[in-house]
Amino acid sequence: MTAKPMTAAGASRASVLFPAVAAFAIGFGLIFMSGLVQAETLHDAAHDVRHATGFPCH
Amino acid sequence: MFSRILTSGLIAGAATGLIAALLQLWFVQPVLLHAELYESGQLAHFGAEVVSAHQDLGPFEWTRNMLSVLFTMLVYAGYGLMLVALMAVSEAQGHAVTARQGLLWGLAGYLTMQLAPAFGLAPEVPGVAAADVQIRALWWLGTALATGLALWLIAFGKGWAAWGVAIVLLLAPHVIGAPQPDSYAGPVPPELSAEFAGRALGAGAMAWAILGLLAGWFWQRESQRAPVPQAA
Structure with a gap:
């Protein structure tokens, strides 16, 4: 852990926000697609996982 | 990053x-x-x-x-x-x-x-037997969102106001209640x-x-x- 001036801490707070939101959105997209989208092919392929992971399935 | x-x-x-x-x-x-x-x-x-x-x-x-x-x-x-x-x-x-x-x-x-x-x-x-899948998915997402926010507030929030909001967020989905089937037929x-x-x-x-x-x-x-x- 390196010592940084106060301004750097403030900058890091702002610079973390966009990448964090982007990664969070990708993660949510993966879960939404695997767990919740009702398209038939996707539902059938992910069927067992949806049940076992506790997503509402059909 | x-x-x-x-x-x-x-x-x-x-x-x-x-x-x-x-x-x-x-x-x-x-x-x-x-x-x-x-x-x-x-x-x-x-x-x-x-x-x-x-x-x-x-x-x-x-x-x-x-x-x-x-x-x-x-x-x-x-x-x-x-x-x-x-x-x-x-x-x-x-x-x-x-x-x-x-x-x-x-x-x-x-x-x-x-x-x-x-x-x-x-x-x-x-x-x-279960209620309509879209309504359950909506309740499921809302519950996850409310619970996640509540836990963040408990972990990182400061003061009673934050904790109070957290308790409300934790309880709200269950007070509202999850969609349940009209009858049991499983x-x-x-x-x-x-x-x-x-x-x-x-x-x-x-x-x-x-x-x-x-x-x-x-x-x-x-x-x-x-x-x-x-x-x-």
Whole structure:
């Protein structure tokens, strides 16, 4: 852990926000697609996982 | 920063997904296959004949199970990305994350994504009666969002106002109540349904503990390789 001036801490707070939101959105997209989208092919392929992971399935 | 979050989240998530898939195939899948014998009508609960609780569940289905492995890895990769993204935000606010803290993060993730939704909508074995799937999905998402926000406020919020809001957020989805079926028509024996719910929640708890540990560990390791300024 390196010592940084106060301004750097403030900058890091702002610079973390966009990448964090982007990664969070990708993660949510993966879960939404695997767990919740009702398209038939996707539902059938992910069927067992949806049940076992506790997503509402059909 | 983005690549650090992506690397830590995806590796931790995919590795956890593989373990979770094995747990699922070993402990959960047999109950699911057993229930499907009732769902499809091959077996009838309280029918004319007494049905043995020990059934031949057929051979290992490679395509079906490999799809399950793939999708479990995708789901946990998604969880991993969300978890590490939030770890990054908390670290920028001055809360360092290690593997040990990761365990707590994993527990919070489990409460958010599995236990709180299951409090209203228990993991469903195939064939159970349930309300409309869209409405359940909406309640499920709302519950996860409210619970996650509440746990963040409890962990990082300051003062009674934050904790008060957290308590309201935790309780609200369950006071409103999950969508329930109008009548019970599930053909699956309650013993199997209960076993399924217990197994699904138990396997989920193990997987989330592992996800939290791994996410914390990878995140800390990535941080050491490319140190970021900490909040003073």
